[in-house]
Amino acid sequence: MPASTETAATTVEQAAPKDDYLTYVEGVGHIPRDIYKYVKSDPAGDLPRYSVHIVIQHFLVSTTFLVLAATGLPLHFSDVFWAPYLTALFGGVDTARYIHRIAAYIMMATAAYHLVVVTGGTIRKVLKNEFDYKRTQIPRPKDLFDMLHDIKYFLGFEPFRPKMEKFTYKQKLHYLAIIWGTTVLAVAGTALLFPDIVSKTIPEAIFKISPRAITDGGFPSLFQDIARLMHADEAVMALIVLAFWHLANVHIVPGRFPFQWTFLTGRITREHQIEEHFLEYIHNLSEIPEEKEYMKNLLKEKGFERPSTMPASPGEHPLESEAGPAKESTFEREES
């Protein structure tokens, strides 16, 4: 196996075409794919990413989610030792249940707010003829290929990360999961809060749509059981995914540690934008004159104006030899 993987890796590197590595932008020059290793970034963020609405929505959703989890989890795991202590924090289980409902209403209102903002923004862009579905959360086949490409990169079979738009495959996955999760939690939560009404309206609605559907027998009980299981399961899944994946991804992984300010400032660091959202960065270059100027100067400073100096292997191009890896190798030689 090792032999075959090695050949695969080399063929990929050799096959990587020049224009895949260099991206030409009018008025800036040829931008190498790994320029993110050489740019200067402000931890608070250099480039716009989220509008103030999204920042507010994120704040509302995250706080209400924490409250919902803290009031809902002890109810689901009512027989474990910490459950009474956690509900005691909210003034007993009866009060905790009311707080859970209030937080749920706020969260649903936030979801509505988000829908309004997203729809409004889309309409505005369509009217101005600026709408580009590639820069939105709408999933497309490229995301799947991006993911496979990225996994190959992580395993060392690809020299560079895929060129991704404003939202990467991970973010689109998470966004879809949030839409699904919020819908399930809201519907199931309604079924749990108004069991008497929901158990009547849903079978009756089904009966109206198709009178021959099997709505008698155990249907209301089944629906209620599913609601009960899914509400808890979705919530536990959301909590685990947020705690172990989302938080790790945004604050703990290298380059983001110990804190990424994007969710407060709505701005993203330059190196992050170029690394994970390369195509969005290209958009940024044409939209923000200062950024265009910065990149032009950086390319000049690094002596990377003329693409003809570009060697076949990315490991040997002027940027690399000037900086880290080359120095490391000389250091090794001195020691030996």
Place this chain on the structure above:
Amino acid sequence: MCHKYRFLGRVDETGKTVNYNVDEKIFVNTVHKNVSCRECHTYIKKVPHDPVSEQVNCGTQCHVTTPFSKERFSHGRIIEIYNGSAHAPRPDDSPELKEAKPDCKFCHLNPIYTKVEAEKIDFEASLRRCMNCHEEKGVTVAYEHMTHRLGRKTSRSPQEIVELCAKCHQDVELMKTFQVSERGLTAVETYNQSIHGKIVTLGGDDAADCISCHASDKLHDIYKKDDRRATVAEKNLRKTCAQCHEQTNSWFVQVAVHPTTEREENPIVFFINLSLRFALYGTVFSLVGLMLLETYGRKKHGIKFLLRNGTSWLGRAKQKDKK
């Protein structure tokens, strides 16, 4: 007289020491403080008395007269209801079953006082309970007066009721010997899985406990599900559920109050639960795996944890460090 002495007692036939002391301090705080000994222990005719062979009968009329009806008080009426319920011993019961069935004193341990705030008392519901023994003559005023002055109630919290019922009904081995139905065997377990049970476990006050559904205001009229007098009998369900769920309808009463996810009893729910579990673990492990792989890959390509000197990549950070 004699029973006030603290060490009044004897060694009985089986060699066990029995203490017959009645602590006055405890007794004067019970609900029976105004009833003299012989009104319940009627079989005692002389002092010192003969060996006791009878049990106290709570249906006895005592000399306490109710202030409004001027009748001698008795628990007789509630005992009549109890005798008709599923918990009363029947002539054709097996001896073990007779032994296991709870008598008055099994549940009614004196005293069970709980402090309550006056505004939290549901006078209507409480009064209906009073009517089990008392006449409806001026009791309302008296009751409100007393609860106001005492701020106490003698009933159990929902949590205590579930505990009390679970004492026997959770004992699957015991229940099996009485040929209880499959659903009946797991009743406590399934109740605790329900939203009612979960709220009550955490000490909630406004969720249904056992007797909220299985008994009416008479409290002792607990019958088997197929008895037409039972509150949980099919035709009575709507009325029972409507006590809390105002919009009760014929669909709603089909919802399982004792939900189960067992494969044999509820296969659809069992498989849904199983697939949800798989989805949960699958999602979590694949996402965390992706994150770890990503960290490994990016680390290998030279990223550092901290964003220092404007970059988190090896290149320039190193250069600046050396300067």
